[in-house]
Amino acid sequence: MAFGLYLHIPYCLAKCRYCDFYSKGGSRGVPQEYVDALVLRMDRFRRQGLLPEHPDTVYFGGGTPSLLTPEQAARLISAASPAPGAEVTLEANPETVDEASLTGFLQAGVNRLSLGVQTAFDESLARLGRPHTAAQSRQAFAAARRAGFVNISGDIMMALPHYTRQEFDATLELIASGGATHISAYLLKIEPGTAFGKSPPAGLPDEDAAADFYLYGVEQLEKAGFAQYEISNFARPGFEGKHNLLYWNCQDYLGLGPAAHSCVNDRRFYWPGDTHAFLDPNCQPVQDGDCSAEDYILLQLRLTSGLDLNALKAQYNVEFSQKQLRFVEKCVAAGYAHFQNNVLTLTPAGLIIQNSILCELLD
Known part of the structure; x- marks a missing residue:
C-alpha cells in the first residue's frame, strides 16, 4: 500500500481573511528550529515503524511552504528519503518565489509545484488579504517553467464577493496559459474564527449563485482539458495529485507539524495546533480513534470514480x-x-x- 508524508509549514507573510488553517502571519521565513523539529519527528516515527524508509509522496503544505529556503527543503526531503519517482509537492505563494528559488527547490527534490493564485482580479486578491497580484501569479508560472517544472498546479477560489463568470474565465486563462497541468477549484467558505467569519464581506453570492458558479467552473475546466477527478480537483491526463488521492482512498499518511493529521495502520491522530508545543521534543500527538467504514464512504464519494x-x-x-x-x-x-x-x-x-x-x- 502507498504511503504519504505531509509536512506542515505554519508560517505566512500575512494571514488571509478567509483562512482557518493553522498558520502564523507576519513571518519572513521558517525558523531553523522548526526544520530541526520536523527532522527529529521523521527519525522518531521511522524508528517506531510508523514511517517507511521511502514514502511514496511528500507534500509541503501550509501556511506558506515557499518561505522555506531551498536548503531547508533539501534537508527535509533528504530526511524524508522519498521513493524513486515519488511525487514531492511544494505549495507556493506567487510573491514568495522567483526563478532562482524555484530552481533551488527543483534541485532539492521538489517535482510538483502548487501555486496559490485564487483569482486574476487584483481587487479580489486585496479583499481576500492575499499579498500578491495577478501579475505576480503570471511571473511565478513563467519562472516555474524556466526553472524546469513540468507538474504545476494552480488554485482557483470561486464565489468571492461580487463574483462573476468573467472573473472565473480570467483566472482559468491565467493558470492554463501559465502551463498548469492541474487545477484545484473550490468555493469560498466563510469559517468561524476567521476575519471573514467575524465580519463577512459584502457582495457574497447566495447558495444558489455559488452552486451555479461551481457548475460553470466544472464545465469550463472540462472544455479547457482539465478532467474532474474529485470535488475540487481537475487535471490533464496523468497529472492527478497522487498525495491527496492517498487521503481520499483511505491509504496511510503521516502528518507532521502543528494541527497536522495522520492515519497510519487504521489509527487516526493529530498534533495540537500550537507551534511552541510542537517544538518541544516531548510533545505527543493526540489519538483520534479508528479509521471507519463511514470515513471510507465519505472520502470515496468525493471522487468521480465513486x-x-x-x-x-x-x-x-x-x-x-x-x-x-x-x-x-x-x-x-x-x-x-x-x-x-x-x-x-x-x-x-x-x-x-x-x-x-x-x-x-x-x-
Whole structure:
C-alpha cells in the first residue's frame, strides 16, 4: 500500500481573511528550529515503524511552504528519503518565489509545484488579504517553467464577493496559459474564527449563485482539458495529485507539524495546533480513534470514480441497507448520482450537495 508524508509549514507573510488553517502571519521565513523539529519527528516515527524508509509522496503544505529556503527543503526531503519517482509537492505563494528559488527547490527534490493564485482580479486578491497580484501569479508560472517544472498546479477560489463568470474565465486563462497541468477549484467558505467569519464581506453570492458558479467552473475546466477527478480537483491526463488521492482512498499518511493529521495502520491522530508545543521534543500527538467504514464512504464519494460497494464489503464488511439503496435510487432519479455495477458516483450537481447526501445516506 502507498504511503504519504505531509509536512506542515505554519508560517505566512500575512494571514488571509478567509483562512482557518493553522498558520502564523507576519513571518519572513521558517525558523531553523522548526526544520530541526520536523527532522527529529521523521527519525522518531521511522524508528517506531510508523514511517517507511521511502514514502511514496511528500507534500509541503501550509501556511506558506515557499518561505522555506531551498536548503531547508533539501534537508527535509533528504530526511524524508522519498521513493524513486515519488511525487514531492511544494505549495507556493506567487510573491514568495522567483526563478532562482524555484530552481533551488527543483534541485532539492521538489517535482510538483502548487501555486496559490485564487483569482486574476487584483481587487479580489486585496479583499481576500492575499499579498500578491495577478501579475505576480503570471511571473511565478513563467519562472516555474524556466526553472524546469513540468507538474504545476494552480488554485482557483470561486464565489468571492461580487463574483462573476468573467472573473472565473480570467483566472482559468491565467493558470492554463501559465502551463498548469492541474487545477484545484473550490468555493469560498466563510469559517468561524476567521476575519471573514467575524465580519463577512459584502457582495457574497447566495447558495444558489455559488452552486451555479461551481457548475460553470466544472464545465469550463472540462472544455479547457482539465478532467474532474474529485470535488475540487481537475487535471490533464496523468497529472492527478497522487498525495491527496492517498487521503481520499483511505491509504496511510503521516502528518507532521502543528494541527497536522495522520492515519497510519487504521489509527487516526493529530498534533495540537500550537507551534511552541510542537517544538518541544516531548510533545505527543493526540489519538483520534479508528479509521471507519463511514470515513471510507465519505472520502470515496468525493471522487468521480465513486464508491464501489463491493470494495466497501471487502474492506469493512459493511453493506448498504435497503433503506440506503432506496435513497441512492432517489439520488439517481433526481440527477445527483449514477449507480452502475454496484458503484455509486455523484454528478457535479450531487457533489455540490454532498454533505446533505451523506447526512441522509449515513443516518
